[in-house]
Amino acid sequence: MKIIKNPDRSAWADLIKRPTQSLESIEETVVQIFDDVQRNGDVAVQKYTSLFDGTDAELTTVTNTEITNAAQKVSEDLKSAIQVAKQNIETFHSAQKTGKIEIETMPGVMCWQEKRAIERIGLYIPGGTAPLFSTVLMLAVPAQLAGCKEIILCTPPNKNGVIANEILFAAQLCGVTKIYKVGGIQAIAAMTFGTDTIPQVYKIFGPGNQFVTVAKQLATKYGVAIDMPAGPSELLVVADDSANPAYVASDLLSQAEHGADSQVILVSNSEALLTAVELEIQQQLTALPRQAMAQKAIDNSKLILIGDDQDALDFINAYGPEHFIVCTQNEIFFLEGIRNAGSVFVGNYTPESAGDYASGTNHTLPTNGYSKAYSGVNLDSFSKSMTFQKISKEGLKTIGKTIELMADAEGLQAHKNAVSIRLNDLAK
Amino acid sequence: MKIIKNPDRSAWADLIKRPTQSLESIEETVVQIFDDVQRNGDVAVQKYTSLFDGTDAELTTVTNTEITNAAQKVSEDLKSAIQVAKQNIETFHSAQKTGKIEIETMPGVMCWQEKRAIERIGLYIPGGTAPLFSTVLMLAVPAQLAGCKEIILCTPPNKNGVIANEILFAAQLCGVTKIYKVGGIQAIAAMTFGTDTIPQVYKIFGPGNQFVTVAKQLATKYGVAIDMPAGPSELLVVADDSANPAYVASDLLSQAEHGADSQVILVSNSEALLTAVELEIQQQLTALPRQAMAQKAIDNSKLILIGDDQDALDFINAYGPEHFIVCTQNEIFFLEGIRNAGSVFVGNYTPESAGDYASGTNHTLPTNGYSKAYSGVNLDSFSKSMTFQKISKEGLKTIGKTIELMADAEGLQAHKNAVSIRLNDLAK
Numbered sequence: 001m002k003i004i005k006n007p008d009r010s011a012w013a014d015l016i017k018r019p020t021q022s023l024e025s026i027e028e029t030v031v032q033i034f035d036d037v038q039r040n041g042d043v044a045v046q047k048y049t050s051l052f053d054g055t056d057a058e059l060t061t062v063t064n065t066e067i068t069n070a071a072q073k074v075s076e077d078l079k080s081a082i083q084v085a086k087q088n089i090e091t092f093h094s095a096q097k098t099g100k101i102e103i104e105t106m107p108g109v110m111c112w113q114e115k116r117a118i119e120r121i122g123l124y125i126p127g128g129t130a131p132l133f134s135t136v137l138m139l140a141v142p143a144q145l146a147g148c149k150e151i152i153l154c155t156p157p158n159k160n161g162v163i164a165n166e167i168l169f170a171a172q173l174c175g176v177t178k179i180y181k182v183g184g185i186q187a188i189a190a191m192t193f194g195t196d197t198i199p200q201v202y203k204i205f206g207p208g209n210q211f212v213t214v215a216k217q218l219a220t221k222y223g224v225a226i227d228m229p230a231g232p233s234e235l236l237v238v239a240d241d242s243a244n245p246a247y248v249a250s251d252l253l254s255q256a257e258h259g260a261d262s263q264v265i266l267v268s269n270s271e272a273l274l275t276a277v278e279l280e281i282q283q284q285l286t287a288l289p290r291q292a293m294a295q296k297a298i299d300n301s302k303l304i305l306i307g308d309d310q311d312a313l314d315f316i317n318a319y320g321p322e323h324f325i326v327c328t329q330n331e332i333f334f335l336e337g338i339r340n341a342g343s344v345f346v347g348n349y350t351p352e353s354a355g356d357y358a359s360g361t362n363h364t365l366p367t368n369g370y371s372k373a374y375s376g377v378n379l380d381s382f383s384k385s386m387t388f389q390k391i392s393k394e395g396l397k398t399i400g401k402t403i404e405l406m407a408d409a410e411g412l413q414a415h416k417n418a419v420s421i422r423l424n425d426l427a428k
Numbered sequence: 429m430k431i432i433k434n435p436d437r438s439a440w441a442d443l444i445k446r447p448t449q450s451l452e453s454i455e456e457t458v459v460q461i462f463d464d465v466q467r468n469g470d471v472a473v474q475k476y477t478s479l480f481d482g483t484d485a486e487l488t489t490v491t492n493t494e495i496t497n498a499a500q501k502v503s504e505d506l507k508s509a510i511q512v513a514k515q516n517i518e519t520f521h522s523a524q525k526t527g528k529i530e531i532e533t534m535p536g537v538m539c540w541q542e543k544r545a546i547e548r549i550g551l552y553i554p555g556g557t558a559p560l561f562s563t564v565l566m567l568a569v570p571a572q573l574a575g576c577k578e579i580i581l582c583t584p585p586n587k588n589g590v591i592a593n594e595i596l597f598a599a600q601l602c603g604v605t606k607i608y609k610v611g612g613i614q615a616i617a618a619m620t621f622g623t624d625t626i627p628q629v630y631k632i633f634g635p636g637n638q639f640v641t642v643a644k645q646l647a648t649k650y651g652v653a654i655d656m657p658a659g660p661s662e663l664l665v666v667a668d669d670s671a672n673p674a675y676v677a678s679d680l681l682s683q684a685e686h687g688a689d690s691q692v693i694l695v696s697n698s699e700a701l702l703t704a705v706e707l708e709i710q711q712q713l714t715a716l717p718r719q720a721m722a723q724k725a726i727d728n729s730k731l732i733l734i735g736d737d738q739d740a741l742d743f744i745n746a747y748g749p750e751h752f753i754v755c756t757q758n759e760i761f762f763l764e765g766i767r768n769a770g771s772v773f774v775g776n777y778t779p780e781s782a783g784d785y786a787s788g789t790n791h792t793l794p795t796n797g798y799s800k801a802y803s804g805v806n807l808d809s810f811s812k813s814m815t816f817q818k819i820s821k822e823g824l825k826t827i828g829k830t831i832e833l834m835a836d837a838e839g840l841q842a843h844k845n846a847v848s849i850r851l852n853d854l855a856k
Contacts (some may be wrong), residue, residue: 261519372630
């Protein structure tokens, strides 16, 4: 691991840089598959499922029987755990509900704002070695709370044409309306254009590999919204001597096991802590089943000594971490000062994995510095805010002249006329 | 104008179609200019300003003296009107503030959500025949309310190297921190990469022609967020015999004068109203200075007879209009049922131009059916929601087992271990 001591501000730009993903080489493939799915619908989707997932399973909506059977195979312990997590996510996201906001901006000029659910949304859940059922909870629970009418879920089948039991159990528990065994670019393309089997959606949520990332970006060109741009997962910990080195090491490792391209950074004002954490990492690493993968991420990780807390905070805001653990006595300073982060974990007993699974916050978060402009997924991600206005005769008499003057100055005569024609009648 | 009577649902897909913009031919130019600005900064920006705007004015931040001089040239009447509009926009957007949301999801598990302003944003204000100072109000007022520290404004200079007085007056009034005389693709590129003169921003807002539209889309590839994808402006009016045909006509025309590609639709259950509005349009049209442009939009507009209100509502939701005027006795039915629209105008005395300028609602709205997934610009557009969690020892004892079970089932051992290592200590 690299220990960097009190880097000069001029070195920050390099330190906050993420490994650049070269996605251009993928783009051509993605465009081609989109084109094929747009033209040939289900036939194209099935072709790519066969090609990429190695299964010729028929492209149909997953049946209730399949879901019931799958649910029976999930252990009672895990079912209870999923229920607890679901309850916490529900509690926290319910609290985010906002009501109608209504204001009379001038006498007779009523303006109001209301949120309406996005009617049809698509969730993408990656396949691979582990079934990421926790992401089903993180997306479907707030979608249902927001009132989305149709919640479509696409996830790739394995070679036997099967989806993980845990994913099916979580999906039916959280109100997913339709499930399809389709993954990768072809899943995103199908939800973008709609096919005979898979409905077109208005917004697509969920993580994925670089092919899915590029496919989601392309979907926006066709008017489909997406939750946020994606990138490798990352964690930044700020800690001082009050932090427990073993705990900090365990958190850094939990991030590192996501993949070789995971970003892991520890910022501290204590050289002793940096050394202690490094030692702990080496010890804990040997016991991990994903040791090889975690080792690669750890090799690229950074332990940074920054003596001054204001400097540390400025550096962290310049980085804008997806996950941010604060484990210092100067806790309030960092909590009040953090401007760019996805989700923040406070104190020795709040590991990142709490938020990944069960505390109630969402784990779909902006990486790659996107926290400077993007929110993590929250209740509002599943609705749109609409505005309304109703002006009375008296109201128009009050505000009319203002509109006429401004429209005139912008050279928009018909805009002015829409007011004048009414004011003339009212003056009669 | 085309009158379409009781179209079958199978014909809706065609009726709600917007004219497809072919933007691919532009993309190459945009990519090339981005590349040049990324590499050559100010020199490239100045080159394109000279090429496209025909001025060699020096690329500098607009000075306070320039702003003061410009403000003196704006008439007192217009200044007052702008002040009234600003006040209403401020009142309505202030009401959208949400506080910290804090919930104990389980005993000892505190979760909270807070909004933090996006630190650096860029506003793009188009040039052209009319100075669109109203858009300055719509973007800078909520940006300042949200607490954005740096509000950059780019707008193209005219051939004499000058920006409209009204834009400079509105910008300083609403707290814009820096103004640059740069337009088009080079402005978006400069705010995306940053140059020696123009700062890099985290999110870009504002309308523009098709070059700006494609440039904003490209900016997202470099991690810069944008307000929303753009398209030609549009208005859908639903009206019955209680509507005043002259008023409806004036509203349709105010939309039509935006440009030949503007979308104008009237839905009514009354054939008499459709005929009366058509007549009114022909009469009012002759008096308009932008008659030629409006005529083209009107030629493409649609008057649609739909007898049943539920059918009408379904059609309107399928269309998802940017602006939606409701002028019927069955007003509440449409207000409660509308799911996809940018901003809604209610009754005979609420012309669209009220919201365009001064009622208090925002006029930066989703077109092209994007209202199905996108909000119009609102206070939240200028901040991000961040989440926090703090778990006590007791809290971790309560929630720990749940996290361990879920992490284990997802095959993420280090995630589990981050909890286990703490629970083991607590059990001692």
